[in-house]
Amino acid sequence: MNVAVRFPADTGAPVLIHAIPGRLRYRLRLLKDPRANLGMIQILLEAIAGVESVRINRAAASIVIDHDGSGDVQASVERVLASIGGRTAMTASASVATHSVADMTPLIANAALLVLKGSAFVNQSALTGESEPVRKEVMDRVISGTTVEDGRLTIEARHVGSDTTTARVAQFIESALEETSDTQRVSAELADKRVYLTVGTGALVYALTRNVTRLESVLLVDYSCAIKLGTPLAFKAGMYSAAAGGLLVKGGQAIERLAAVDTIVFDKTGTLTYSELDVTDVVVLDQRHWTRERLLAMTASIEEHAHHPVAEAIVRKAREEAFKHIDHGEVDYLVAHGMSCPVEDAGFIRIGSRHYLEDHEDISFAAHEETVERLHEEGKTLLYVAANGQPLGVIALQDKVRENAAGEIQRLRDLGMKRIVMLTGDNPVKAHAIAAELGITEVHAAMEPEGKATVIEDLQRRGHKVAFVGDGVNDGPALVMADVGISMPRGAEIARASADVVLLEDRLGLIASGLDVSRRTMGLVDLNFKLAAGINSGVLLGAVTGFLSPLATAILHNGTTVGILLNALRGVKSNCPDPILSEGDTALSDERANRKRTSS
Numbered sequence: 134m135n136v137a138v139r140f141p142a143d144t145g146a147p148v149l150i151h152a153i154p155g156r157l158r159y160r161l162r163l164l165k166d167p168r169a170n171l172g173m174i175q176i177l178l179e180a181i182a183g184v185e186s187v188r189i190n191r192a193a194a195s196i197v198i199d200h201d202g203s204g205d206v207q208a209s210v211e212r213v214l215a216s217i218g219g220r221t222a223m224t225a226s227a228s229v230a231t232h233s234v235a236d237m238t239p240l241i242a243n244a245a246l247l248v249l250k251g252s253a254f255v256n257q258s259a260l261t262g263e264s265e266p267v268r269k270e271v272m273d274r275v276i277s278g279t280t281v282e283d284g285r286l287t288i289e290a291r292h293v294g295s296d297t298t299t300a301r302v303a304q305f306i307e308s309a310l311e312e313t314s315d316t317q318r319v320s321a322e323l324a325d326k327r328v329y330l331t332v333g334t335g336a337l338v339y340a341l342t343r344n345v346t347r348l349e350s351v352l353l354v355d356y357s358c359a360i361k362l363g364t365p366l367a368f369k370a371g372m373y374s375a376a377a378g379g380l381l382v383k384g385g386q387a388i389e390r391l392a393a394v395d396t397i398v399f400d401k402t403g404t405l406t407y408s409e410l411d412v413t414d415v416v417v418l419d420q421r422h423w424t425r426e427r428l429l430a431m432t433a434s435i436e437e438h439a440h441h442p443v444a445e446a447i448v449r450k451a452r453e454e455a456f457k458h459i460d461h462g463e464v465d466y467l468v469a470h471g472m473s474c475p476v477e478d479a480g481f482i483r484i485g486s487r488h489y490l491e492d493h494e495d496i497s498f499a500a501h502e503e504t505v506e507r508l509h510e511e512g513k514t515l516l517y518v519a520a521n522g523q524p525l526g527v528i529a530l531q532d533k534v535r536e537n538a539a540g541e542i543q544r545l546r547d548l549g550m551k552r553i554v555m556l557t558g559d560n561p562v563k564a565h566a567i568a569a570e571l572g573i574t575e576v577h578a579a580m581e582p583e584g585k586a587t588v589i590e591d592l593q594r595r596g597h598k599v600a601f602v603g604d605g606v607n608d609g610p611a612l613v614m615a616d617v618g619i620s621m622p623r624g625a626e627i628a629r630a631s632a633d634v635v636l637l638e639d640r641l642g643l644i645a646s647g648l649d650v651s652r653r654t655m656g657l658v659d660l661n662f663k664l665a666a667g668i669n670s671g672v673l674l675g676a677v678t679g680f681l682s683p684l685a686t687a688i689l690h691n692g693t694t695v696g697i698l699l700n701a702l703r704g705v706k707s708n709c710p711d712p713i714l715s716e717g718d719t720a721l722s723d724e725r726a727n728r729k730r731t732s733s
Contacts, residue, residue, distance in 0.1 A: 192493070482525075589601055
């Protein structure tokens with residue numbers, strides 16, 4: 134039953150605190166009323182065209198609205214806020230005035246879980262591919278299969294069982310694996326046809342000559358021996374060669390498909406990047422009293438008490454620069470928001486997100502919007518620092534790109550790749566910044582698991598043979614949908630199980646080597662088929678004319694088979710130049726070389 138509650142007349146109209154491009158901030162006193170259902174207010178505002186996100190702070194009675202700048206968003210927002218402040222609103226168990234619960238349901242249908250209480254940093258990389266944990270607060274949506282890295286949440290499950298994201302990923306993979314491949318071993322089909330040729334030729338020779346010896350000679354010529362035995366042996370030799378080079382290839386069909394690939398699609402996180410953050414900029418906003426080194430040292434001294442990826446990256450950067458620890462007072466840590474503490478000769482320091490400093494602590498960074506926007510356009514994650522209620526600095530971090538990634542992308546182009554595409558769950562600004570650094574022009578950002586598979590399917594409809602490289606649970610559907618799925622060695626178990634090719638070492642250059650080995654293996658299969666068909670056709674001609682006796686025919690036929698098998702067993706080696714190694718890759722390569730020397 135809906136219960137309407139009228140708020141006191143003095144709740145007041147919304148007050149605009151500040152308006153900057155893409156962001157509005159209001160103060161609305163009714164938000165402090167414990168009966169107000171903030172979730173329904175948030176849903177009403179998010180339903181406005183152009184609104185991208187809404188953050189409500191009950192303690193500060195403020196609402197921060199991020200929008201795309203299109204249309205008259207501000208006027209629409211103020212109309213909704215005015216209506217909320219001037220007439221009936223929702224309690225936790227009722228609906229807003231003219232809106233029923235059924236009206237609200239489609240707006241939250243994509244949420245698997247809803248945060249009812251608490252705040253935390255949630256690692257969503259396995260499902261969305263986002264490189265850093267995401268802050269979640271009351272009324273935020275969270276996804277099943279993600280993990281809390283820091284903090285505590287009380288959640289309500291909106292979708293359970295087969296409706297969750299993880300379950301949908303598993304269902305997609307299961308249905309894709311049940312589909313049988315249309316690809317048949319060309320060699321087996323041709324070998325079977327050659328059997329009919331041999332039998333038919335023998336019958337014709339006997340019918341014309343009535344010579345049993347010639348018939349015996351003809352029937353001893355069997356194309357299928359060399360072809361049927363040589364082809365799988367060549368594939369196995371190719372698989373062995375790939376494994377020796379650091380690639381696990383799951384069968385001959387994977388080699389065949391890999392050889393035909395002309396398009397490679399990368400999931401960014403964990404493949405082109407290392408899935409960890411690096412500090413790229415330390416920007417001092419108060420240069421009269423602070424230096425870059427002091428700002429970094431102080432921030433690291435405070436952040437070393439936290440254990441989330443941003444803090445770890447800042448502490449690691451400070452240690453690389455041999456910083457000196459700065460003494461400070463007791464640290465107050467507000468989970469998923471930031472930290473604060475007194476520092477001698479510096480005053481009271483606050484460190485955290487812009488949301489925390491502006492909405493909770495009323496410290497505005499609007500005067501430095503140009504610097505902030507520039508860093509955002511470069512695709513960087515920002516940590517804000519303030520001292521005594523004034524902006525002090527901004528520290529920018531970025532997903533760590535593999536040192537050799539750009540070079541390996543170029544090697545793939547040199548091998549004839551027509552298209553190289555990057556997919557990621559990151560926002561478009563960050564995605565395009567990293568793609569530009571790597572020399573990739575085709576980018577799809579803010580991708581969901583099913584969306585990645587859709588991109589693969591679209592490329593296939595255009596006639597491309599697609600290889601997909603990924604490592605997360607969210608990559609499972611795309612790995613199965615692609616002609617060839619390639620998983621990184623540290624990928625999720627479901628990714629390695631879904632993939633056709635698994636890298637045994639964390640070296641991006643192995644992909645180019647695998648392509649080369651697969652193509653050379655298919656070349657060996659083709660060569661063996663031509664040798665088997667050519668030599669056996671010559672032997673068959675000798676048997677038909679009576680030039681070869683049954684004994685000579687048997688020797689030549691079996692000798693040809695043995696020779697082709699030995700050629701297949703010899704296998705192939707990659708002609709690719711040595712991969713471009715980063716420092717981490719070099720260590721792995723040295724370790725592998727040491728193992729080889731030990732075993733020999």
